[in-house]
Amino acid sequence: MKKFKKVVAISMAMAMLFGSTAFAKTTEGNQVMDADIATATEGENVTEEALSGIAATANAAADADERTKQIASAAKDVISGEQKTYTNSAELSRLTMLGYYSFQQDGPISITKGTLNYNNWLGQKKDVYLVCLSGTDMDAKNQTTGWFTDLLSGFEFDNKYVKNVKKVISENIPAGSNIIVTGHSLGGMVAQQVVSDSTLKSNYNFLNTVTFGSPLINGFKREGTVQRLGDKSDVVPFLSVSTFLNIFWQTLGLNKEDGGYRMVDFQFHAHNESYNRTDVWGAYDVTGVKNGSKTLALDFSTTQFFHSPVIVTE
Numbered sequence: 001m002k003k004f005k006k007v008v009a010i011s012m013a014m015a016m017l018f019g020s021t022a023f024a025k026t027t028e029g030n031q032v033m034d035a036d037i038a039t040a041t042e043g044e045n046v047t048e049e050a051l052s053g054i055a056a057t058a059n060a061a062a063d064a065d066e067r068t069k070q071i072a073s074a075a076k077d078v079i080s081g082e083q084k085t086y087t088n089s090a091e092l093s094r095l096t097m098l099g100y101y102s103f104q105q106d107g108p109i110s111i112t113k114g115t116l117n118y119n120n121w122l123g124q125k126k127d128v129y130l131v132c133l134s135g136t137d138m139d140a141k142n143q144t145t146g147w148f149t150d151l152l153s154g155f156e157f158d159n160k161y162v163k164n165v166k167k168v169i170s171e172n173i174p175a176g177s178n179i180i181v182t183g184h185s186l187g188g189m190v191a192q193q194v195v196s197d198s199t200l201k202s203n204y205n206f207l208n209t210v211t212f213g214s215p216l217i218n219g220f221k222r223e224g225t226v227q228r229l230g231d232k233s234d235v236v237p238f239l240s241v242s243t244f245l246n247i248f249w250q251t252l253g254l255n256k257e258d259g260g261y262r263m264v265d266f267q268f269h270a271h272n273e274s275y276n277r278t279d280v281w282g283a284y285d286v287t288g289v290k291n292g293s294k295t296l297a298l299d300f301s302t303t304q305f306f307h308s309p310v311i312v313t314e
Contacts, residue, residue: 040142040309043167046106050305053104055079070276071097081301089229089284093212093275096184099134099305107305108134108145108187109168114298116180116207128178128207130298133165135185144308145186153189154240156218162193164308166200172304178205184275185236188214188228196221210288212275215240216250227288229281230254233261233270255290257281
């Protein structure tokens with residue numbers, strides 16, 4: 001049994017690194033200290049610093065890579081500080097990915113206040129807070145987005161990313177509020193752990209969780225409705241202990257669409273570009289329901305980004 005778990009752990013680590021959004025450019029890897037972040041604090045508000053990086057993405061050149069061009073629309077929304085209505089999951093994915101080092105290096109966690117519109121005959125709507133969590137990021141320094149956190153979340157263990165998100169929610173969202181959580185890759189696993197936390201569930205109403213390229217986590221403990229979206233060529237949604245303990249739920253609980261990735265490097269594109277494409281995921285509403293009708297009016301003047309350090313020095 002120990003040998004089996006070891007093989008599973010190694011396999012998960014390799015595949016998660018293969019599916020990482022940002023491949024390491026430093027020899028020291030991620031989760032390291034740097035002079036610029038020597039005073040890192042848990043859940044620190046880094047909105048001002050993050051926005052400076054996001055501004056560059058908003059002004060992305062026409063010859064930028066496909067992923068940057070996809071996410072530029074979300075960057076423009078955040079920089080505008082205006083209210084925008086999102087109608088599909090692809091738009092949420094782009095917003096979630098603004099937490100990556102590729103776009104800004106300070107905050108993998110963001111919170112935006114908004115209104116969830118049910119668009120039914122009752123005219124039902126709810127005030128909500130949208131919490132976005134980016135995933136595995138091998139370039140980010142002193143962030144809880146490395147392979148070790150992948151393994152901890154994949155085996156459903158508590159970790160510093162989860163603790164930082166819990167702290168951010170508790171200190172920045174009023175008790176009793178409605179919350180929607182979305183996350184990409186590792187961020188989606190952490191999202192499922194967060195909505196499973198007994199303390200948070202007693203203080204908040206988790207309405208929906210939407211994950212992009214993430215496996216099943218804490219299946220029996222999660223609050224609210226969870227929708228997992230996975231490109232047919234993306235292997236990461238199967239990289240958790242639940243794949244080996246509950247393959248049926250892991251498979252049947254995954255909403256699949258085909259982004260058409262068939263090249264040698266299909267995994268990178270399937271995991272990092274597919275979820276931003278409206279031609280693939282545009283039929284899924286903001287709660288991850290295919291052909292659903294819910295929309296999300298977001299007030300980007302309220303958007304805040306938060307640091308999630310591995311090493312805390314204060």
